[in-house]
Amino acid sequence: AQSVTQLGSHVSVSEGALVLLRCNYSSSVPPYLFWYVQYPNQGLQLLLKYTSAATLVKGINGFEAEFKKSETSFHLTKPSAHMSDAAEYFCAVSEGRNYGGSQGNLIFGKGTKLSVKP
Amino acid sequence: EAGVAQSPRYKIIEKRQSVAFWCNPISGHATLYWYQQILGQGPKLLIQFQNNGVVDDSQLPKDRFSAERLKGVDSTLKIQPAKLEDSAVYLCASSPMTQLVSTDTQYFGPGTRLTVL
Numbered sequence: 001a002q003s004v005t006q007l008g009s010h011v012s013v014s015e016g017a018l019v020l021l022r023c024n025y026s027s028s029v030p031p032y033l034f035w036y037v038q039y040p041n042q043g044l045q046l047l048l049k050y051t052s053a054a055t056l057v058k059g060i061n062g063f064e065a066e067f068k069k070s071e072t073s074f075h076l077t078k079p080s081a082h083m084s085d086a087a088e089y090f091c092a093v094s095e096g097r098n099y100g101g102s103q104g105n106l107i108f109g110k111g112t113k114l115s116v117k118p
Numbered sequence: 119e120a121g122v123a124q125s126p127r128y129k130i131i132e133k134r135q136s137v138a139f140w141c142n143p144i145s146g147h148a149t150l151y152w153y154q155q156i157l158g159q160g161p162k163l164l165i166q167f168q169n170n171g172v173v174d175d176s177q178l179p180k181d182r183f184s185a186e187r188l189k190g191v192d193s194t195l196k197i198q199p200a201k202l203e204d205s206a207v208y209l210c211a212s213s214p215m216t217q218l219v220s221t222d223t224q225y226f227g228p229g230t231r232l233t234v235l
Contacts, residue, residue, distance in 0.1 A: 042228030043122070043209060090160050108160030110158070
């Protein structure tokens with residue numbers, strides 16, 4: 001069964017500092033991995049996704065994530081935090097095509113709330 | 119391009135009452151999902167439609183929840199009767215996925231926040 005663990009329910013950084021949000025996954029088959037961002041009272045927006053091509057994935061708003069199979073990790077980073085990055089971030093895994101009846105279903109982590117201090 | 123539309127945005131009901139949520143996906147998207155997001159947790163899939171057929175409803179509490187997508191476009195999720203633990207945000211998402219390839223992006227609506235008193 002698939003699962004996602006996000007380490008740290010809250011992360012606080014100063015503006016201009018490195019952002020690192022951690023995600024570890026469990027999957028019995030090669031996974032597809034996603035990072036979504038959720039601003040208050042809004043739906044989720046895709047930041048980036050790993051689909052078994054390049055292991056370093058670049059997304060919107062300067063975010064990137066690296067797929068590390070040996071560590072079963074897909075951590076999200078951004079070199080320099082901006083006030084507008086304050087939001088909740090969700091890591092999600094999908095096992096892909098028609099495994100056990102699931103077809104593209106996303107399994108989400110519990111989320112990490114990012115605060116950015118001026 | 120218009121995004122995923124949901125209504126109402128907020129709903130407050132008493133326990134044992136019924137409630138319905140509506141979702142209009144992005145035009146042309148074959149796949150539609152309903153998720154439940156309880157406060158402090160990530161979204162959890164309730165049901166997935168491919169056109170007007172149900173692909174996965176294994177996590178839908180069928181004794182009280184129902185959903186339909188009659189014409190393969192918009193969808194309705196109903197709860198009857200509601201319980202206190204149904205308080206959550208109900209998110210609708212759609213994706214173009216037409217060939218069971220799971221790398222398609224899911225596009226989410228703003229959600230309906232349900233409070234059951």
